[in-house]
């Protein structure tokens with residue numbers, strides 16, 4: 001079986017940027033798009049903060065253009081999902097088939113146990129692909145409550161990214177679900193545009209750091225519904241209101257926006273036991289968490305520099321984008337990390353043939 005120089009797993013901004021750089025370095029990368037081809041930006045309309053587009057660009061258009069650009073230089077983009085990997089020895093093994101009768105959607109909505117079962121079954125067959133190096137860019141999914149109205153109105157008033165979307169809510173009434181630091185940051189960011197921000201929080205106090213909670217509670221534009229749960233998002237073409245269980249009483253409020261800030265789940269189920277993870281995020285030598293700093297400390301080269309900052313716990317496997325990023329999670333940061341991962345992989349392949 002042919003051994004590919006490089007396989008990229010994922011087709012968001014990180015994956016396609018990694019593919020573009022690797023293709024231009026003549027590594028003939030194979031890109032597996034996964035079942036969410038194009039990644040998270042396929043779920044948005046206008047992207048206004050990706051540099052180079054002064055008038056903004058539609059998310060799906062940006063992703064189609066990134067794919068075309070990578071293919072132009074020879075990236076082999078395949079609309080397949082990687083169902084299992086074995087990084088224990090080189091060449092690395094990847095599987096892209098499903099066991100008979102299995103539904104690929106399990107990778108989208110199944111539990112870790114269900115995915116683990118599929119991975120086990122798949123690995124009983126010979127691998128479908130062999131690679132000398134791999135770049136993982138499988139992204140992260142924003143957690144939501146899956147309440148009625150949400151699916152229909154995502155991108156039409158329902159958002160999971162205040163940094164991305166706050167400017168669209170100038171003088172509008174918005175609600176934020178959450179109680180951690182992200183919810184505090186998002187609420188404060190929204191006050192720069194929105195006329196009124198209401199936080200829906202299920203407990204009697206925030207989980208957020210004291211300083212952030214105080215800042216929020218002092219802000220005149222922000223109010224809080226304590227002991228409250230979001231029940232429904234109302235609206236047809238766009239959000240018109242929210243239904244909330246407030247201390248046992250169901251109430252409806254008019255609103256034009258609903259922001260979820262209840263966390264993210266990195267898409268790493270198939271890497272369990274293969275790569276070192278921290279709260280599900282892949283650890284690389286440039287992760288900003290303690291395990292990342294510890295890993296970086298172990299790999300300092302003679303010149304006092306980290307040789308391959310985007311390398312994971314397995315030499316030859318690199319990662320970038322939201323799947324490693326506990327902090328920024330933006331299209332442009334994901335693209336930047338995809339670029340770094342490709343440059344690292346290129347240099348690593350030169351030194352490890």
Ligand SMILES: Cc1cc2nc3c(=O)[nH]c(=O)nc-3n(C[C@H](O)[C@H](O)[C@H](O)COP(=O)(O)OP(=O)(O)OC[C@H]3O[C@@H](n4cnc5c(N)ncnc54)[C@H](O)[C@@H]3O)c2cc1C
Pocket residue numbers: 009010011012013014015032033034035036037038039040041043044046047048049050080081082083137138139140142155159160161164165267270320321322323329330331332334335
């Ligand atoms: C609704 C919405 C609006 C947003 N708006 C903006 C914005 O305006 N500006 C901005 O900067 N950011 C925005 N973001 C954030 C931005 O989309 C992400 O930061 C960015 O997409 C992360 O890119 P990524 O390449 O790391 O991962 P993703 O875009 O999450 O892509 C992950 C890819 O991995 C693939 N994958 C996963 N598992 C496998 C597997 N096993 N095999 C093969 N492939 C796999 C998926 O199919 C997908 O293609 C928005 C996010 C959302 C949800």
